[in-house]
Amino acid sequence: MFGLDLLAKLFKVLRSGDTPGQIAAGFILGMVIGLTPVFSLHNLIIVFLIIIFNVNISMAIFAFLLFSGFAWILDPVFHSFGYFLLVDITSLRDLYTTLYNIPIIALSKFNNTVVLGSLISSILIMPVIYFLTKNFVVVYRTRLEPKVNKLKVVQSLKASKVYGFYEKVRDWRD
């Protein structure tokens, strides 16, 4: 039921009152938390950003869950990439050394291969994912939504008690 509920939420989000930009921003912020080690200093900052800025929280949670799976698969790649950034690019060593000597930055564990590898990878793909998500929401709302609504799985989902309950709760929240 959790899967159906999540799917319902996703479709709901895609056609909710939030702008495509808010949805895409929530998605990429959730993506960063999902791809990088959860208990990191930068993730605490991202959580604060999600709460403070008017981005779509449901999409952030969805992206976090989705990209946590990718993170598990991509971990060796992040390790290698982080090692390359920290060790092989010798021109950056002075920068790292400076950062390493700033107390608060040292707490971010940036000198860990997986932390840096996954964080830089996330930042690099953020603009691409942002525009892809934003465009997808626009396309979904204009062209795909009527087709999706006709799908049997969506209709059965909407007819389910869980979805009815969700709608009520959502209405209270709004």
Added chain:
Amino acid sequence: MFRKKGIIGILVFTGILLLGMYFFTDDWLESTIEDTAQSLNGAKVEIDNLDFSIIGLHIKWDRLQVANPRDTRFNRWETGKTEFNLEFYPLLSGKIILENLEVSDIKTNSKRDSDGKIEKFEEPASEEEFVSQTISFAENKANDTPGFNPNSFKNKLNVDSLLALLEIKTPGKIDSLYKVYDSRLGDWQKKLDYKTYEADLKRVETNIKSININNIKDPVTLKSTYEKLTDTKATLEKFDTLVSSTISDFNTDISSITDNVSSVDDWIKEDYNRALSKAKLPDLSVENIGMLLFGASVVDQYKTYLGYVQQARYYKDKFSSDEPEKESPPRFEGQDIPFPDYNARPEFWLKQIKLSGETENSLKLSGLVTDIVSNQKIINKTTNFNIESLSGGNRNLKLSGVFNYLSDIPQEQINLTFTGFTLNNFKLSDAKLLPEKIESGNGAFAAAFSLSGERINSNMSFSASAVKFSKLKNTENDEVSRIIDRVLSKVNTLTILASLNGEKSDLKFSVKSNLDNVFADALKETLNEELAAAKQKIEKYLESKIEPEKAKIEKLVNEQTAKVKAEADKIKNEYEKVMKQYEAKKQEFEKKKKQIENDLGGGVLNLFK
């Protein structure tokens, strides 16, 4: 753009966090420090009224008690009011740097209101570690020195009950050896049995007899007789070679058997020594008396001082190994790449402790401990301590030391001198040979420990003057105790010297005192006869158990060897007999050959080419 509710939520959350910190940090910090310190100490550590102020990161408490893990009814030490500041910036990197720590009213060995025992305690060092090995070595040496209760000499030494429990190994070993030799000698009997060779010898003998020299009439019969004789000789030589090599092998085997039988005596010695060590008969040589009298007390002192070194080394290793070099880290862990740390700070650094307080004997102390640090290499400073007594009359105490972990080889030095203390009712030793305490006297104690890696040099000395010993208990019917009391009544000084020196594989521990010679002479006078009788009893007991077995195997070896040798002699004799027959026949043949040569001319010799 901003989510109002979100901002308010975060502000509320932060507020709750700060409130929680305000109300609960003191308790949390107190229990955290207590738990951490307990795991280091091995017994309870209790802090009273800890107060943490986030402004200036100031910490203070009213009292800190550190229970003694060896006797949890007492505190190892306790402090009165203590205050210190934490450095702020290192905290952002997860490092704890404590500025000047001022500790007043330090008391040692104070009595606790509650038992300071804790359930779980992680031993700070492994069995393989040098310091614990050194302590164990000294402990074993002291324990292995046979101690005894002089009261036990009122009755005879109870050797009988010991012998009943003693497992004598020699008879079992002899029995196994007996079976092996029985089988081996049986094999030799078969190999050197005359009947085995009799048929061959008889055949050769018959062959020789069948040769009739008178039948030789012409060169043809001469040649055939010659060939028969040659074959016979070859057969006899082959026989001789076979028999000689078999007898030679037998002789070699017998000499090895005889040698092995003589090792039975070594087994008997081993059994005897085992019996002696079980009986723990005191060795009254001068070298052992010091260990016997004061060994256990000296080891207790070593345990205390080396215990501090052991803990220091344990935490040095624990904190200095925080730079992992992982090539293939587990998922989500990654690999930490270290960079030069310009403002390198250790994980933990207590820069300075100013101590003041007093001992259980009301001796005022003051001292300074500097640089207790998780990694000395980072600050390039050793941990030093220097504690001295203040005005204490004639009493004077000085404790100083250096724990140096700057190089790869750990080095520690501890020096302690304590002079001018009184010995009224001073507990001397647990040894049954000594009175429980010294009634009066003046004492001085000095100890110096120097450890470098797996090498230790240490000396301890205790001297007492104007000593008056209390009397031994139960002396009315006990000759030994009476002698000891008599000896001690004439002694008014006491000097104990202990040393523990050497490397891990070659440690030497000795304890000597000025009582050693006095005691050795007095005890020998009384106990030597008793000891000799006990040793003789053990010897006789072993003899009664082992001698029959030994005689049995000796009898087997002697009898069987004699039998085999007799058979071998018989074979040799029979061989000699046949050989003589052959020689006789050969001589007859030569005569006949000469005769035919004369008759037929020298050409006949060509037949033998």
